[in-house]
Amino acid sequence: MAQMKYSFLVYFPRPVFTCGGVLTGESGFLGSEGFPGVYPPNSKCTWKITVPEGKVVVLNFRFIDLESDNLCRYDFVDVYNGHANGQRIGRFCGTFRPGALVSSGNKMMVQMISDANTAGNGFMAMFSAAQPNERGDLYCGGRLEKPSGSFKTPNWPDRDYPAGVTCVWHILAPKNKLIELKFEKFDLERDNYCRYDYVAVFNGGEVNDANRIGKFCGDSPPAPIVSEKNELLIQFLSDLSLTADGFIGHYKFRPKKLPTTPAPPATTAYPVTVGLKPTVALCQQKCRRSGTLESNYCSSNFVLTGTVITTVTRGASLHATVSIINIYKEGNLPIQQAGKNMSAKVVVVCKQCPLLRRGLNYIIMGQVGEDGQGKVMPNSFIMMFKTKNQKVLTALENKRC
Template identity: 85%
Template sequence: MVDQLETHEVQFGSHNVGRVRRHHFTCGGNLTGESGLLGSEGFPGVYPPNSKCTWKITVPEGKVVVLNFRFIDLESDNLCRYDFVDVYSGHNNGQRIGRFCGTFRPGALVSSNNKMLVQMVSDSNTAGNGFIAMFSAAEPHERGDQYCGGRLDKPTGTFKTPNWPERDYPAGVTCSWHIVAPKHQVIELKFEKFDVERDNYCRYDYVAIFNGGEIDDAKRIGKFCGDSPPAPIVSEKNELLIQFLSDLSLTADGFIGHYKFRPKKLPSTTLAPVTTAASATTSLKPTVPLCQQKCRRIGSMESNYCSSNFVITGMVITTVSKGGSVHATVSIINVYKEGTLAIQQAGKSMSAKIIVVCKQCPLVRRGLNYIIMGQVDEEGRAKVFPNSFVMSFKTKNQKIMNTLKNKRC
């Protein structure tokens, strides 16, 4: 919310955010009407620590909300874990359109109805000048090439970037396709053509794909850019979310993709042998016999190195319990053997998704460093079993790991 006081020009370095009423941006509020401004508490001053502010935006019935960030400067982190702005379509239990931090300014964000929720969270440490954004009301689809995405629930379908195939996709676009299959079915996804602005870390324009119906780092299957189509993807359950985002500069041809529903494969009634790390990969879900095994590594570091699909060292930064398993994100220190592991990159930081199939075995804790060797599922996620080679990583292990990397299996 903003008081009706004097206006002044706001300038940060080369960024001029225009005439902004001074002051006062407060922590959250209800904003209604055809258009308006919202900003972090105290903007353009440094925002306060340990805060959580929520703005509920409502435009007239029958219209959609379009949000444009004019300036953003929050603590930077490749996973936006500390200070961030979340934008949701709707007020309650809405679909998250995106999470933003650092100085990355997304293109126009469009809600699917006349309501949008913006939430800013800050932790106790580093801060910045915050953000200022403008909202406006628009007719659904009136924005033409700026408007894309939606819910897809037919058994087969196609999704593509705005302007495809006549010309490049526009700058400053955010699209979210939410694909929903019937219960007990999964979604198979394949890109026919793919050309999105290339960057080693996919920082500017990218496609991100998530298991489930919302943007959630723990459920992210991958983040893609460049001109090589991603490998075919199969959802874990009956929902997938595809997000496409382009920044305000270079664009490219774009993409066209297809999806189809198919029955979930029934799990085998016989338990696969689990005498080695390699054979254990045929059982991807926690089962009583598998998880009742003794929690111990089988074989040596050397034998596991050769039999493993991937070998990395890294710090566990997030852990989420799901059923009898633990889904973890590992911030990678070194990659010794990549195999088919899907590695995410942002700046110089690399991370990977790890599924510890049996919750207690091996036990991994947040904040600790590990050597992890194992196999990879068809979606590029690491699978760790009770007999996989996982051990604490110390600096002294570096020499052994480098020797193994140069070894021919």
Template identity: 90%
Template sequence: MRGAGAWARLCLLLVAAAQHSGPQLSERPVFTCGGILTGESGFIGSEGFPGVYPPNSKCTWKITVPEGKVVVLNFRFIDLESDNLCRYDFVDVYNGHANGQRIGRFCGTFRPGALVSSSNKMMVQMISDANTAGNGFMAMFSAAEPNERGDQYCGGLLERPSGSFKTPNWPDRDYPAGVTCVWHIVAPKNQLIELKFEKFDVERDNYCRYDYVAVFNGGEINDAERIGKYCGDSPPAPIVSERNELLIQFLSDLSLTADGFIGHYKFRPKKLPTTTALPVTTTFLATTSLKPTVALCQQKCRRSGTLESNYCASNFVLAGTVITTIPRGGSLHATVSIINIYKEGNLAIQQAGKNMSAKVLVVCKQCPLLRRGLNYIIMGQVGEDGRGKIMPNSFIMMFKTKNQKLLDALKNKQC
């Protein structure tokens, strides 16, 4: 994006900006670091655009359109330092002006689709580190009626007890290229959110790199809170949130598209602990002065028995490669790419193309120890959320091809 062709495109963009905004912009607009913008439409750009943006900067633009309307932001050009996780130079877009939900974070040269706020306010923030690379960004904002966004836009805040969400153009035709949609579902504090996809068809890729749906616990796009990332033509397994907020992100790149999807959600109460369990817990805490999980994790870590003796006692049995491990508190959340599954039970299996994966929770993060990139045979129980639950005494061992024959024989075993 640094050649003569790129500069020509920049000039055309600036001319178009000047023409669109009327006679007051007959000269090339000057973009400064941040600002307060109001009205039906306007442009924002990185400081000094189209020149190289300065290092070590933090610029904030607060956009307000007329009351009762929503803000639509379209990036016309973006060229920031590229990084898979956008850790260095990036643009963040938020609902509202303060403490708002982040709609997305962008870097590199990929232009997202139209971004839509859930109110008449939006905040855009650009941060650069000591090393810069690129000409920054330029974007146009405009006001739109919230109930007249039609097929062009998608996303928004969902607070009703149940509802649906779908890709633009569903079900008449394929979703468009270059779209970013974010749905933020918020339930009352004492409730959870149950999510089901009725139909699902998103461009297939083994790693869901191009078009995908990502679902997060909470109200932000945060890899540590990601429940799953999905593509292909198989609907993801039903999802239940851990808390009262859930975020659904849909992104399509600028190439192939597909039918899209429609999903439904509903609120449901948190399950209260049974009355019989309460006295036991109270007694345990009083006598040990430790939480049950802490006491459990202080026990000696060792598996007992054999593959055969543990097979029937386990809800699920699989062979797989550990692809992600995220410590949270004293436990470990891991994603396992499935090599083979021998006993599925109620385990939630996610499919992306031909690749299948499952989420497992290692209650005591060091016991048993799962290392990323290694292959294991994993046997365990399944929680209400469909996630595998690995206790210190669960049967885990390294997977070798010589185990295959025995596991195939156990698969046909009647328990």
């Protein structure tokens, strides 16, 4: 008699994701309300994750599809260390899936915010508990409070860093100290706009584009960085494709005031330095553009055309975000990219000179300071952009300076 074969189908209920919640244990899942359906508009959902004492939280996004914006202003997911007043580890939107995110303790908070217009299916992520000192190749980062120390990519120096990693180091000095940062070796996947693998350095204790000092990739170590106050945040991110050797960096605390050096001889160019503050004399000059596109091209670090999308006044300066139409000369200007949209932040050192208005298109030429910020000085060449300018700019792009 032939032996009969039986097969059994086991059905597991699909998890129902609600807006926020309290999650505990060794592992679990969380997702946007109604996932995989379209998430609702005008919502704010908060998930508080707690793993056993003595362990850390590891968060892996399995899927993310939120309204895309180059600054993540509309719909986004924020991830924090701890449950309240925690350091923000990252902000994510669009369809970019970050690598593993690791807390410094046994608590993590995830918050998703959507505006009136939604576009996408939301997100789904898995959390798990890990030993803080046995986190494997994918986990790195942490809080650094000793007077000096080092930080490096996973696997350094034995082999390339892995794909799909997010590391965040939070350096905290005493209130009366600053932090000096130097990269000894540096090799990340090269890209003109550092869209794939990069290191970003922020003043303060969280990932915040308004406080970003610079974004770096390629094989040239960034210039030494000095914090504005007593906190720095270093974020390393690798995507899911090419990798490279990685980096090792060193930091040390230093007094706020260092001995001054003799002032350099006066020149006609305005120096661009870290923490540049406009003097009254500088900002009282007549705001008059000199020269032409051609005569200013070579003396500028960066040349771009773009639309001013945000302007914020800070003291005597204006901080502007420019949605880029075209880049003719990039220099070291940090460029952000979300999908096909590129943007850059520039600081108009004297807010009224030259005057940038939101919603208008400009040709912007400027310098990049030691702090990695694009600076527009009163003598920088700025003019309204018209289509007829493209021919001249394209010709200049091929010019050898």
